[in-house]
Amino acid sequence: MNLSQFATTRGFPARHPRRPFPDGPQKAGRRLSRRATPHGGERSMNLSNTPVRPAPSEADLARARRDFFLRGRPPGALLGRRVLGSWMRCMQRGLVAERACPVEPLGSAALLAARERAELLRRLAAPELEFLAETLADTASQVILANADGLILDTRGDARAMDRATRVALLPGVSWAEAAMGTNAIGTALADNELTEIWGGEHFHDQHHRLCCTAVPILDHTGQPVGLLDVSGDARLPRGYARAIVLRAAREIEQRWLLNAPERYARLRFHPERACVGAYQEGVLLLDDDRIVGANRSALQWLETDWRLIGRAVDQVFEHAGPSAERLRTRAGRALFGQLQAARRPRMAAGAPRAVDPVESDGPWLGEPQRVALERTRRAIDAGLSTVLHGETGCGKEVLARRAHALSSRASGPFVAINCAALPDTLIEAELFGYTEGAFTGARRKGSPGRIAEADGGILFLDEIGDMPLLLQSRLLRVLQEHRVEPLGGGAARAVDCVVLCATHRDLDALVASGEFRADLLYRLREHQETLPAWRTLPEAQRRDALSRLWACAGGPARGVRLAPEAFDRLVAHAWPGNFRQCAAALRALAAFADDGAQLGPADLPAELQPAVEAARASLEELSHGAIVSALARHRGKVAAAAAELGIHRATLYRRMRKLGIAASGEG
Template sequence: MVDLATHPSAAIVQRDSADLVAGSWNRCVRDYGLDPARIELDVVSRSQLSAHRDELGDVVSIARGEMDNLAAQIAGSGYALMLTDARGVILYNHVESALRESFRAAGLWDGANWSEWRQGTNGIGTCIVEQRPVVIHCADHFAVRHSGLSCSAAPIRNAAGELLAVLDASSVQCEGTRAGQMHTVALVSMSARLIEKSLFVNAHRESRVLRFHGRPEFVGLIHDGLLAIDDNDCIVAADENAALQLGVDGRGALIGQPIAQVFDIDTGTFAATAHEQDQTVWPLHERLRGRRYYARLTAPARSRRALSLHGGEARSLHIPAQHANRRPGLSELAGADPAMAENVRCAHRVVDRRIAIMLRGETGTGKEVFARAIHEASARAGKPFVAVNCAAIPETLIEAELFGYKPGAFTGASRDGMPGKVLQASGGTLFLDEIGDMPLALQTRLLRVLEEREVVPLGGDTPIALDLNVISATHADLGARVASGDFRSDLYYRLDGITLTLPAVRERADRQALLRAVIASEHDGAAAIRIAEDAMKALVRYDWPGNIRQIRNVMRTALALCEDGLVRLADLPEEITHQAQQSAASTCASDEDSVVSDNPLANAERDALIGALEHNGWNVSRTAAQLATSRNTLYRKMKKHAIEPAQKR
């Protein structure tokens, strides 16, 4: 994993934290006139909190997903997570239930204003002023009442580099030293960067987005650079990583440049790649210094929505024959989902560090595929990958299957004996699927084999040395099984060097791209796969309780049943088409309600918005200023009332 103590964000915080705190205290006294003994908590009203949340719109929903991921990493540590806006108002918190009262008493709750000018030096407020990651630990706080807190905060910026929000991890039990908080601030900073990546892609979904890095395995992960490119092949936005990778003075230096002046790239090939939604990582060279990078291009949303080939009847997946049935590499498994990207990043960091990896996830989420990709990305790639499903082998046979046996070890044994899965995996990777279903007696022996790195086959007396990398997987809550006595705690801690949770299909942010990839892998022909528009919509809307395994089975059948190489709605199972019809009916009703309402207040708001927009020549910025609201809030209300922006009317 990342050495968080030496992460760049942690280094910056550690280097100048004393000056940062001193500067903040000076502001508290000189500019704000605060008394450290007389600072009171300021909480906005419920309606004001709602307005603050509305102003940020998608930021809150995107950040909440990443906060859930981060909370899983710090569970049990005594820390809680806060998301605030750029004014310091807490919009959303993630606190373990047992700690809620203590955090509420400390004022760390939705609606509380933690700006520096109201609460003095603190993680959230000082991060807003400094606009960089900060640690405010114990007595660093200006207010006496906050001296028991330890806070690590990082800024969240939009695609233009402007401060939008702050992500904070706080503890109400001040322990340890400030240096000990470097791990926390680095985790928070990485989560903030992931949120920024999602915000960038979301803000420029109508543009092509180029993701690039000097190493192919990092494309699609937190450290890659992002460039948004318009229809004229010019750069319209760049993130901070893009500027750093290209060695330019800020992201603004890239805006407006033709992409062909930055990279040695053929624009015709460039356009075709985006049109086909090619998820392959391909090499390209920077023109200024000649450095080689690797990149992946995402088409604009309008192209992804556009129909092709059949006059609007179907869309196509253009997959070359050699790509069919190819196993995806580890970096490819990240897709465009933040949780999977974090899983891939962690896997790359631990893969050759002799750290046991445990994969958690619902049945069918692709745990064996992910384990095999980890193996292929490791130094053991040319050695055996041996998978054992602990739930599929009868209890009476699992010991012999795992550890092998000598000739004549038991009645019915092969006269030649058998080496066993553990020995077969020596030198490579042993994948123990559904490890939670292994019998207790076998758990004891497995632990001994893993600890001593040697195995004695049944009927034998001479140990055989092993060289193993172990990856285990389960859909069960092993912690609960340990508590109930059904799973050995010592084996659990031996296997749980790092836990990576694979999200269910319904939870993935890149569901459509995932569907396309799985469908393509099931296609065994040379021609393009074509899927009718209504069929694709039904596939995207379905919940997929069986996850990726269910997608494979459904599409294998649909591809066999379809005629003329076109998958239609009728080729899909009834449960998928039925859910699609229900969803479409619900969406239609919702759309009608948003345009024509029985609520006179809603109709009045719609008429007022149209009037203000017409008065300002349909200029959204001027209208928002006149109404004393943000552009995001105005766009959201326009969408609510089905008022189209000027360029779409």
């Protein structure tokens, strides 16, 4: 195409000022490159199957930008084809190199929704984000997880070496799609579906010339991008410093994604070397009977094929498989060592309910009240407000606290949980505040920093705060006021920056009134409060939705185990004094003891769900006026729920109510 019609009037900017590194960016990058090649195998691992080109000099980049932007002609060999292709796309979109890109992060609710849609990806990627952040610590790099649209979901690392504008642009909720930010590693890697490195002046926009970025798409078992892993740092770092380690991390995430597929699929693992079967270099195929439904990139490499492999029959790929697939031979004649892991769940009969993948459904169920509480708690954390989570046992206080932490700006910091009711009075002070060597008999030789100090930069979660001994409440109050912790036995105080979340089922105001809890501490801890609803207080529609999701998490549907309508109704109607925790445990037990494909009726439910009235009455006539009124009251007039508790059909209960002159006050 003729570039003159798109030419701009801006050339390559001057070199930016130096910023601090522990021992210089180049040395940090070289040291990392040596560390990032374990066993000598990572240097040759280029998942994009594209040769690594020599790094262009700054003079080359300056000349390339002059040719492209000023003279309107292709920069030739001075620029890689991927960067040039991206520049061309950016010009066609009407982007202007010298014009700053607006940074418009998503609102908190929209970011929360995006993170929840990518919950599986975030969970599988979390260990690699932590590993990369630790390994890259001396390069002042930022580790980024983005979704398949280029939206930043999570970050790790220390970005203080970057200028403020760059730090803001790399926050969760910002889109780095190529159409929004021009040529950059995140957006261009997703556009080309290949590993991409963009250094300094290779970025389309002038404002990004201080950055270097290395990004690789994360693919699911069918080859579709589900996200992206990126490392961004100072452009003076040597090109390629993060390539091997990011590729390795992406491969690990993809392997977890593949192996977390439903267990109804068999898994065929293989490698040319016997010792590598089971290692991260192995190829893996997912098999639905004799059909290939999933693979990883290593499988494509060892089979010398591409993603068109998906959907093919196994015998189209292998001509020989020994017992248990220990020895394989491909149609191309390549010998491989293999291991077959049989499917653990039977195929569902036609017309049976769809089994819900436990991986997709893992974690707590959140209805609308819990989602509102989660978002408000996240905002409180971001604002630095101490928050009390109040609710009955088992209603999800710690679960909500952990999820709010994971969605907050402190997600990269620790989550330190302490159960104040579980620690004896003689230990809780040392556990919370730490101690010096020799502070007491049995103290560790080098002392302990204490759990509060461990929470620096993150969340301190104090469960059952209402049970904290009164004598320790004054010390905790001082920590909250001064943001410093003094260990037992003396020693220097340590500054601590953490947000405190507390959980309790007790009435803290009543404890203050009775003198068991300090009022001034309560004011400090309860800068914000969320009350989580008990199971029995939720509308029936929410309880039904919750039960369906918890049953899926218990693994019943995946094995074809079904709950008969009567059993389902009785589970929904049960009061569950232990709330979600008790309900989830009961469902796991039901699923564990049921045969594959079985249907569970009311008689299969635990004893506490068997209506006591059935054992006590000789006939329906003995179902008293008081029993019916009490059941209806417990379920706020819901006839269906009351009938399930009483163990009779809804129509039967209606007839009995008419006979006894009891009016229906609720729906259903």
